Amino acid sequence: MNFPIRGIHHLTATVNDAQEDLDFYVKTLGLRLVKKTINFDNTGVYHFYYGNETGYPGTIMTTFPYKGKGVRTGVKGHGQVVQTTFSVPKGSISAWALRLKDEGIDFNEFERFGFAGLAFEDPSTLGIELVEAEDSRDPWLGGSIVDGSMAIRGIHSVSMIQAVPEPTVKMMTENLNFQVTAENGNRIRLEADTQGAGKIIDLVVDPKGDKGLNGIGTVHHVALAINNDEEHKALHEFIVSKGIRITDILDRNYFHSIYFREPGGVLFEVATIPPGFMVDESKDDLGLSLKLPQWEEDKRKDIEAGLPIISY
Numbered sequence: 001m002n003f004p005i006r007g008i009h010h011l012t013a014t015v016n017d018a019q020e021d022l023d024f025y026v027k028t029l030g031l032r033l034v035k036k037t038i039n040f041d042n043t044g045v046y047h048f049y050y051g052n053e054t055g056y057p058g059t060i061m062t063t064f065p066y067k068g069k070g071v072r073t074g075v076k077g078h079g080q081v082v083q084t085t086f087s088v089p090k091g092s093i094s095a096w097a098l099r100l101k102d103e104g105i106d107f108n109e110f111e112r113f114g115f116a117g118l119a120f121e122d123p124s125t126l127g128i129e130l131v132e133a134e135d136s137r138d139p140w141l142g143g144s145i146v147d148g149s150m151a152i153r154g155i156h157s158v159s160m161i162q163a164v165p166e167p168t169v170k171m172m173t174e175n176l177n178f179q180v181t182a183e184n185g186n187r188i189r190l191e192a193d194t195q196g197a198g199k200i201i202d203l204v205v206d207p208k209g210d211k212g213l214n215g216i217g218t219v220h221h222v223a224l225a226i227n228n229d230e231e232h233k234a235l236h237e238f239i240v241s242k243g244i245r246i247t248d249i250l251d252r253n254y255f256h257s258i259y260f261r262e263p264g265g266v267l268f269e270v271a272t273i274p275p276g277f278m279v280d281e282s283k284d285d286l287g288l289s290l291k292l293p294q295w296e297e298d299k300r301k302d303i304e305a306g307l308p309i310i311s312y
């Protein structure tokens, strides 16, 4: 395949309160706010990007805090990503358990494919996990929240729920450079490219549950990474040729995007690795000021006035 998926690019969720969201991801989990912008499709709502120092693809969790905007509470279920799992160094889970306890966050301990983890919820009830992993990615330490012995390395994997796994597995292995690498109980592990942390999507099979409904407290989409615009265009044409409905190529300022639904209903995006988050801010300044796409700059005053006041 000459347009291979390289792994996860980012994960985007619909969340509730902007300040609570910032406090959780920056102050509790220790991620860096690498970009503060707006939802390009709804300029009254922030778009926060959290990640490592440079916000490298595969480390990025993004949120739309929709509190007070009339968006319903979502229902978690089939056709959705229901767990977002971050990787932490081996031997650090007990330190994280103590930290979460100190922060008053309830959690469950688990073991998955031989690695220890913790499962809990963010302030909007999104399912979040930490799992120990081999992961050589650089963490963000500039926030001085946690030290290098426990800091999050990036997104390890996401878990999506499906009633029937076969069509999704077929689509991802035939078209998107994933391979089934492990199965345990009702969990099928799919890994892209060179495999490992940041390249894993788990499919959890649940024949009985209900269909998920998009809304606050649910994941909106998972984005997969591709090397460049040329491969992005080729993948777009390839997916069109398969008869799958797909958007045009959209300019998201920090990457270019296409969106389509996999057969189980999960919204997939494929985003280019370049140009990245330093296209409009230097590395040291990432996340410090509200960035708008060029086409919204003339409305900056009104847009700023319509956003909730936040501090961090």
Ligand code: ZN
Pocket: 010, 011, 012, 221, 223, 269
């Ligand atoms: Zn996205």
